Amino acid sequence: MNGTSFQSDIRYWLRQGNTVNHLLLWNIAIFVILGLLNLLRYVGVSDLAFIFTYDQLVLHSELGVFLHKPWGLITYMFTHLGIFHIFFNMLNLFWFGNLFRSFLGDKRVLPLYLLGGITGGLVYMLCFYLLLPPGADATLLGASASVMALLLACATLMPNYEIGLLLIGSIRLKWLALAIIVLDLISIPQGNIGGMLAHLGGALLGFVYVKLLQNGTDLGQPIIWVTETLSGARKAAGPKTKRSSFKPKKSPLKVVKKNAVENKQLKLDQLLDKINEKGIESLSAEEKAWLDKHSQD
Template identity: 75%
Template sequence: MNGTSFQSDIRYWLRQGNTVNHLLFWNIVVFVVLGLLYLIAYFGGPGTIFSFTFDQLVLHSELGTFIRKPWGLVTYMFTHLNIFHIFFNMLNLYWFGNLFRTFLGNKRILPLYLLGGIAGGLLYILTFYILMPAGVGLPLLGASASVMCLLVACATLTPNYEIGLLLLGSVRLKWLALAVIVLDLISIPQGNMGGMIAHLGGAALGFIYIKLLKNGADLCQPLIWVFDALSGGRNGSTVSAAPKSRRTSFKPKKSPLKVVKKVEENRQSRLDQLLDKINEKGISSLSPEEKAWLDKHSRD
């Protein structure tokens, strides 16, 4: 058995150009690292390492602590301690993140994930500051606000889209999102008020984002520009270079099959271009002619 196969699988998984995979990966990495540090502390090791790391990653509700550690507004949405907490968050991130990616493209996944988490975190801090200004600062952690943002964004964009749920059958997204929000509201008096408030903040951002997007304002665009600048435009160069490399690498000799091969090459080139367009901007970016062409040739 090849000892490097696991590493190869991870590299292949991350190189698929799917931001959801990267978000899953980093959430799991942080969870494993914290779990190992906690395990070491549990068996008598230096507990200060775990305490320090955990304190740096979570979002603090006490305003003075938050001002000293503002990065918690981002790191908290990648931080989990409970196995069931991360399992359900990552399961929902996989489902609704990929669904959102199909509708609106890959580039909006990370910006909206971050914006949803930030909205939930700020609402959490504001609520605690208003209700318990002198209370104990309770930390917030988990990707729930970000996942709620993606879920509600999908439900707002395509409310009648149906997904299959175990024991319940097909459920429209709008009813699923509404049920989750109602459950969060009625769960506030039962404990974990901060977490539920963060969920509502993420849900509100997801709803507002789609409403503004339909009116021509994309809240994710500034972050998309930043990430494109940081990546050096590698995504764009890869898309444009692929058809070129195919054209230059294929140099057939004179043959009766030359015309047939050229047609096949052009069809594959256009198919790749349309798939790249769906990956970057979502299937809704295709024109009716492009959708008809893709539907015809993808089944050949």
């Protein structure tokens, strides 16, 4: 044991500047809360707490219900009930969220997660509006549409990137994405048509997001602006204490270092910070060559 508390471990995990960690925490926290409320219902203590909380968190397909609970378009993508449902969604969020983050920067992870989920939710509502009789209501929950957006964004950005899968081996992202889309399509006649179409809606958003970004348009820019504004406001409102971070985000070298080892380490840290903030594509050809040469020394 290192003597640190569970709370301090969580704080350290969240302070790493990785939005994927925050998304994982929110999904897991809501899953645990719903699970405990469901346990109370199972043992006969109370049904009301679980039913009320679940009803507030999920996305309702019936327009009248949705207008009374519009926040469901956001909260549903953080809500899970089944263990396998959350396990596979969080596993894919960890994999593809961090892969997307490493190439396009941390600030774009949350916007794509939200936009993918919103698109999937709207497709779900449209599907049931067309298929169900007036007044009928169905509910959607889970991060699948958001995760599909991240997966398709990665596959669109770097289609030939290979990942290793258990029992399958190495596979290129473009084939993995195609296989998942085909599985969703052929699963539609077997039930859960709305859920499958929500997945496809998120996938389409991920594809469109990267294509527009490559042409200079960032669909997530309004969300980035809001999050950066709120972050700046929190920093401005905080106490004026001495900074305790390991290194500033922007610290150009203005003095001569005492030796070459310190100089190389500082430059490596600066390049890694730049990748973390803006993605690996922000590096110049010279910076990429230097990083390839020295990062494995």
